[in-house]
Amino acid sequence: ELVAIDSGPGMADLALSSADGHSTTGTLGIGLGAIARQSSWFDGYSLPGRGTVLTVQVWDGPVPGPDWAGALARPITGEQVSGDGYAVRVVDGRRQVLVCDGLGHGPLAAAATGAALAAFRAAPAGSPSTVVQHLHRAMSHTRGAALAVAEPDPVSGLLRYAGLGNIAAMIVAAGERRRGLVSLPGIAGHQRPSVREYDYPFPAGATLVMHSDGVTDRWDLADYPGLAGRAPLLAAATLLRDAGIRRDDACVLVARAEP
Known part of the structure; x- marks a missing residue:
């Protein structure tokens, strides 16, 4: 890719x-x-x-169907590894995404995020709050991270969300103001208050945008005609280009209820 x-x-x-x-x-x-x-x-x-x-x-076999989620991360200028990262999984029919921001920059931040991504991919099926608690325990040997897990459910028309720290997340739907999602204060791996999970309406055609604090919130999908309906990776890369800052690691993830 x-x-x-x-x-x-x-x-x-x-x-x-x-x-x-x-x-x-x-x-x-x-x-x-x-x-x-x-x-x-x-x-x-x-x-x-x-x-x-x-x-x-470029695939060496049949091309899979359209992606329902896509993301891009990059390191702070001058660094070779990024402390920001993401993962996407489907387990027992549940679609879930993770955005993680390891504390600081460089190899130790990347190691914290790497531990979170590995634990997320291996975690048993569970709600976003259960998965966040699992990641917190799995990251105790690292410097910790801010992270959030989201689960768009096209059947119920809801998006379930749980987060710790300053991962930003917004739902963008046609004709509506974007809606910010709630994360609680904390550091996964070290400081964890009671994790709470929130449900939000997520109608057909809605878009979830999640990003680290290496991306400003001064973006608006309405400024990009037609982008909301394009591939999630394409939308994530466009927002990262225009809203990402070079003095920090940065990550943007875009997901939809349906591909």
Whole structure:
């Protein structure tokens, strides 16, 4: 899986720019078309004056169905590893996502987040609050982290959520103001108050956006026409480009009730 991001002049019509032979600078005009032909899955989003994001997957077998969640993380400028991370899982029919921000930066922060991701993937099926408690116990040997677990349920039309520390999470639905989700103070692995789980309406077509404090909250999906209905990875990468800050690790996750 490859993600390419720029903050260049952007393209008014990405489909036209992907057509072989089309060029605005006198080149052969075959670059984007060649990428698409060599990919199992290819998607992109571009706005004039904002830049372009391209996402590519190459599979050695049949391409899986559309993803219901996607995310991207990057380290603070000058660092090789990121203390921010994410994981996605489906266990016993329950779709769950995790965003984790290990305390500080560098290898020790990355180790804390790595422990959380491993414990999340291996955890037995359970509610978000149960999973958060499991992660807290599994991270006692690390410096700790802020983290949150969300479970979108398309059958009930609800999103279940539990978090510790400053992981931001919002539900964005058409025609409504985005709704912030509640996380409790604490440090997973060290300082844990009673974990509480909250249920929120999550109608068809709604989008969940979760991010670490390396991403500002000064973003609005309405500023990106059509992005809310595109692949979650593409949306996450676009928000990370525009709202991420370089003086901290950063992570954005986007999930939907249905692919």
